[in-house]
Amino acid sequence: MEAERLIATGRRALADSRVALDIVGEAWQAQMLAQAIGNHLALTGPPELRGEARELSETGSRGGAGPVLPARALRLTGVGNVRGTLLGLRALLGEVGIALVGVACATDEEGLYWQCIEAIDAADEAGDRVRVMLRRLVVREHARPPDPADSPASSF
DSSP: OBHHHHHHHHHHHHHHOOSHHHHHHHHHHHHHHHHHHHHHHHHHSOGGGHHHHHHHHHHHTTSOOOOSSOOGGGGOOBOSOHHHHHHHHHHHHHHHHHHHHHHHHHOOOHHHHHHHHHHHHHHHHHHHHHHHHHHHHHHHHHHSOOOGGGSGGGGO
């Protein structure tokens, strides 16, 4: 499945999560997806993103122990739109962080609290990597010479 569709699925699943364990499970799914997208971009993405993509992959693996269910990220088949994927992933990671803060604040279980704190840290770090890659894409776009086909003179 294409990355943007997997991200949208994750965002819907997180929004529909009502109990702490479901939210933690969706946080784990998001981290696994960040890892998979990082791996994919490190291998096939634009050259200027590959180093940061490798770091995203490593950061994605730090999301804590996940539930015993199949990772949504295993269905990743490709990244069609790099910028759209990174924007969606940044949004998902931000939503995961907010949801985990809610769980951490509401729990009396020390183990769950610390699991949330570690997952928040991992989501924040992954989000930082995504922001760096988005900035590099902007720099890349500004560095490209203008396409002559886009100029008004070419329409005559």
